[in-house]
Amino acid sequence: MTYRILPGLAALLAGAAAASLQGQDSPFGINGLGTPGRFESARARATGGAFAAFDPLSALTDASIAGLGRLTAIATGTTSYLSDDLGGASASRRASRFPLFQVGGPAWSRVVLAAGVSTYLDRTFHVEIEDTVTLAGSRQAITDNLSGDGGVTDIRVVAARRFGRLTLGAGLHLLSGSTRFQFVRNFTDTSSYGDVAQTGEVAYRGSGGSASAILTVGRQLELAGFWRIDSRLRSEENGEKVATNDLPTTYGGAIRWRPAPEAAVAASVTYRGWASAADSNAYNTTGWSAGAEFGRTVPLRVGVRGGTLPFGPGGRAPRETAFAAGTGRVFAGGRGIIDVTVERLRRTGAGLTETAWTVLFGVAVRP
Amino acid sequence: MSGRDLRRGAVVLAVGGLAALACFENPTSPAQCPTFCPVGGLETVESLLSTAIERDSSFAGYVQAHQAPVLIASSVPGVQSRPIWVSLPIDTRFRIDTGTDTTTGPIVVDSMKLTVTVLRADTAAVHNLRLSFYQLPVGIDTATTFAGLATAFAGTPLRTVNVDSLAALSSRRDTVTGDTVLALDSAHNRVALRLKFTGSQTGFSAADSGKLALGVIATGDNPPSIALGSVETGLGATAWWFYRVDSAGKLIRPDSLPLKAPDSLPAPPSFDSFVFDAPPVTLDSNLTVGGVPSIRSLLRFNLPRGLRDSTQIIRATLQLVPAGAAVTTTDSVFLRVKRLLADLGAKSPVVVDTLVASSPPFAGVPSDTVRIEMTTLFRLWQADTNAVTAVYLSLLRLDRVDSIHLSGDEAGTLAALRLFSSRSSAFRPSVRLTYVPRVKFGAP
Numbered sequence: 001m002t003y004r005i006l007p008g009l010a011a012l013l014a015g016a017a018a019a020s021l022q023g024q025d026s027p028f029g030i031n032g033l034g035t036p037g038r039f040e041s042a043r044a045r046a047t048g049g050a051f052a053a054f055d056p057l058s059a060l061t062d063a064s065i066a067g068l069g070r071l072t073a074i075a076t077g078t079t080s081y082l083s084d085d086l087g088g089a090s091a092s093r094r095a096s097r098f099p100l101f102q103v104g105g106p107a108w109s110r111v112v113l114a115a116g117v118s119t120y121l122d123r124t125f126h127v128e129i130e131d132t133v134t135l136a137g138s139r140q141a142i143t144d145n146l147s148g149d150g151g152v153t154d155i156r157v158v159a160a161r162r163f164g165r166l167t168l169g170a171g172l173h174l175l176s177g178s179t180r181f182q183f184v185r186n187f188t189d190t191s192s193y194g195d196v197a198q199t200g201e202v203a204y205r206g207s208g209g210s211a212s213a214i215l216t217v218g219r220q221l222e223l224a225g226f227w228r229i230d231s232r233l234r235s236e237e238n239g240e241k242v243a244t245n246d247l248p249t250t251y252g253g254a255i256r257w258r259p260a261p262e263a264a265v266a267a268s269v270t271y272r273g274w275a276s277a278a279d280s281n282a283y284n285t286t287g288w289s290a291g292a293e294f295g296r297t298v299p300l301r302v303g304v305r306g307g308t309l310p311f312g313p314g315g316r317a318p319r320e321t322a323f324a325a326g327t328g329r330v331f332a333g334g335r336g337i338i339d340v341t342v343e344r345l346r347r348t349g350a351g352l353t354e355t356a357w358t359v360l361f362g363v364a365v366r367p
Numbered sequence: 368m369s370g371r372d373l374r375r376g377a378v379v380l381a382v383g384g385l386a387a388l389a390c391f392e393n394p395t396s397p398a399q400c401p402t403f404c405p406v407g408g409l410e411t412v413e414s415l416l417s418t419a420i421e422r423d424s425s426f427a428g429y430v431q432a433h434q435a436p437v438l439i440a441s442s443v444p445g446v447q448s449r450p451i452w453v454s455l456p457i458d459t460r461f462r463i464d465t466g467t468d469t470t471t472g473p474i475v476v477d478s479m480k481l482t483v484t485v486l487r488a489d490t491a492a493v494h495n496l497r498l499s500f501y502q503l504p505v506g507i508d509t510a511t512t513f514a515g516l517a518t519a520f521a522g523t524p525l526r527t528v529n530v531d532s533l534a535a536l537s538s539r540r541d542t543v544t545g546d547t548v549l550a551l552d553s554a555h556n557r558v559a560l561r562l563k564f565t566g567s568q569t570g571f572s573a574a575d576s577g578k579l580a581l582g583v584i585a586t587g588d589n590p591p592s593i594a595l596g597s598v599e600t601g602l603g604a605t606a607w608w609f610y611r612v613d614s615a616g617k618l619i620r621p622d623s624l625p626l627k628a629p630d631s632l633p634a635p636p637s638f639d640s641f642v643f644d645a646p647p648v649t650l651d652s653n654l655t656v657g658g659v660p661s662i663r664s665l666l667r668f669n670l671p672r673g674l675r676d677s678t679q680i681i682r683a684t685l686q687l688v689p690a691g692a693a694v695t696t697t698d699s700v701f702l703r704v705k706r707l708l709a710d711l712g713a714k715s716p717v718v719v720d721t722l723v724a725s726s727p728p729f730a731g732v733p734s735d736t737v738r739i740e741m742t743t744l745f746r747l748w749q750a751d752t753n754a755v756t757a758v759y760l761s762l763l764r765l766d767r768v769d770s771i772h773l774s775g776d777e778a779g780t781l782a783a784l785r786l787f788s789s790r791s792s793a794f795r796p797s798v799r800l801t802y803v804p805r806v807k808f809g810a811p
Contacts, residue, residue: 027396027403086397094393125405127398133411135682135801146405181808185409187681193801194681194742196409202809235809242809313402350402
């Protein structure tokens with residue numbers, strides 16, 4: 001029975017209550033819509049995301065949930081330790097997120113249904129700026145603390161069905177969520193100038209649809225293709241529209257080869273058309289990944305991924321590269337799964353270098 | 368407990384610990400604006416609202432001389448002022464016996480001690496501040512004028528006291544005259560004195576039931592402009608009559624009488640005021656403040672709704688251009704702004720609280736624009752949109768300065784200042800506003 005891993009799942013969910021359902025934030029996203037989330041489970045992330053298109057615990061494709069042979073609930077948590085270096089100024093950050101929750105299982109006539117929430121855009125940030133402004137003819141020292149906490153969440157309902165060697169899937173997506181902003185300005189000359197604090201909560205609305213297919217070729221090869229389109233993202237404050245942004249069309253493909261029962265390698269490529277989402281500092285992105293998994297009981301997973309980020313200053317898309325490794329363990333006759341992944345990430349662009357160590361935990365329960 | 372259970376427990380603890388760690392977050396990243404800062408950050412705007420003051424006017428007669436918190440004593444030529452007061456009557460006869468004999472005996476005053484508080488005794492500026500006490504007719508009242516008392520002040524004073532010399536005594540007591548310094552507050556230039564009047568100096572009149580009217584002329588090496596405490600602030604000059612009771616030619620100490628009468632009788636003022644020769648101040652198209660009776664100016668603020676509702680004001684400065692003086696003195700004065708509870712013109716009630724604004728102190732006519740910081744009041748008007756956006760502007764004599772506020776008295780100075788009103792297009796009052804517009808959150 002799964003009772004053995006239930007305490008772990010409970011602890012993870014308790015942490016979820018304390019933290020937010022967001023992905024990994026980045027300074028590159030502050031000036032844009034945010035930092036896009038990754039729809040990958042901890043085990044897929046260990047392969048650089050290369051297995052995500054085939055992974056029923058991930059939320060990248062719809063067709064992959066056909067692999068859920070029984071009712072399954074999954075949760076993924078991450079803790080990141082990040083360092084930023086901006087023109088010699090460095091800072092350290094720490095962020096904990098729960099970017100993926102999903103429940104799915106067989107429904108009827110070999111149709112598998114799943115529903116879940118995942119991070120679409122992370123808009124959490126905090127910057128402290130010390131500057132001077134000219135007021136009444138003299139320079140006044142100020143300190144600004146600008147912060148945002150929240151993001152856009154993807155709520156999805158998907159269905160998939162196997163038709164022999166072909167698996168088809170489709171999904172509906174609702175984009176929701178909010179960000180609480182707080183901008184504070186403190187003047188050094190408090191006798192002349194009062195402090196300023198402005199707060200606001202921006203809510204987001206949007207929708208989308210997705211479709212995907214997985215084709216099994218022979219006994220060792222699988223091919224996946226996926227496509228997703230989203231409506232415009234509407235941002236509202238106090239019920240009033242403050243912005244509308246185009247959201248990208250996403251498509252990509254992946255290949256997985258299993259030369260032996262205990263070995264598999266995969267690669268994937270994903271394109272997202274973010275350029276129309278914002279101004280000249282928004283770019284279309286292409287991401288790639290490659291990874292492998294060895295073993296069954298305590299598998300070893302390794303992977304690498306790279307690509308570009310959709311937002312960043314300087315007229316060129318920031319680049320990112322990550323290496324990951326991880327393992328997992330199946331408990332209670334397959335009723336419980338725990339996956340652990342460690343990832344090393346490096347992002348560069350416009351004079352900023354961001355590096356991160358991220359630890360991911362994935363818990364799956366099959367009652 | 369088996370090893371398996373221990374391992375299981377360790378796993379649960381580890382997961383719980385990691386979940387607890389997830390509660391802590393530090394999202395601060397290095398800032399380089401605008402490239403790595405949110406779009407539409409805080410912006411500070413300065414704006415000169417030249418028409419923010421409208422329908423402004425001046426009204427006279429708020430605080431009369433006899434209502435003033437201080438009694439002005441000035442010998443500055445052209446603005447001479449003399450405190451006057453009359454004390455309450457006292458019992459002039461006491462019963463000699465407790466028995467059936469109801470015979471009373473008259474009191475015989477042998478001395479009088481006057482407690483008086485000298486305010487603004489600026490010894491550094493004046494030197495040898497002297498107070499000369501004159502006996503006045505007991506019929507003085509609010510109609511009494513400077514000219515009407517000229518004869519009384521032309522006579523010989525009952526006593527003259529050198530305040531500086533007395534305050535400089537280490538023992539704080541003059542054993543020859545019997546004068547005593549009761550309190551000396553050098554920080555606020557305040558001296559409380561008890562002055563002894565003996566014999567004919569007492570001015571006692573049984574026919575007037577002991578009522579005594581006194582007037583004071585203050586002099587010094589330089590013409591002083593000081594003040595004495597008044598009844599309104601509890602610092603009115605009080606006469607203490609020391610007496611004996613005449614029992615068939617024998618003077619008896621009152622405390623030896625069977626009824627144990629007190630050995631001195633207090634006589635606080637029943638009326639106090641001051642008379643002065645400063646010219647009367649007439650109102651014109653300018654804004655006028657100060658003088659006695661005090662004159663206030665009513666300023667109505669027209670704060671644009673867009674600024675009131677959609678900005679955060681961080682500094683608001685009222686700018687007033689002086690147009691000259693109606694009456695000039697050497698007093699240190701400042702302008703005070705008090706908000707109104709309701710705008711009823713000349714009879715508008717003011718809000719009694721600490722939300723006031725003041726100009727820096729000055730003397731005479733300011734050589735530059737007078738600036739009054741009104742940030743707190745403007746923020747209040749933003750928070751309470753039903754509040755009346757009108758204020759009274761008044762000229763106060765500077766009493767003291769602490770770390771936060773100036774304090775002073777209305778009708779505590781004869782100085783009167785004129786400021787350009789909104790009827791002067793070139794020099795009309797204005798407001799310099801510094802504010803932060805509402806940030807448009809959420810727009811990348």
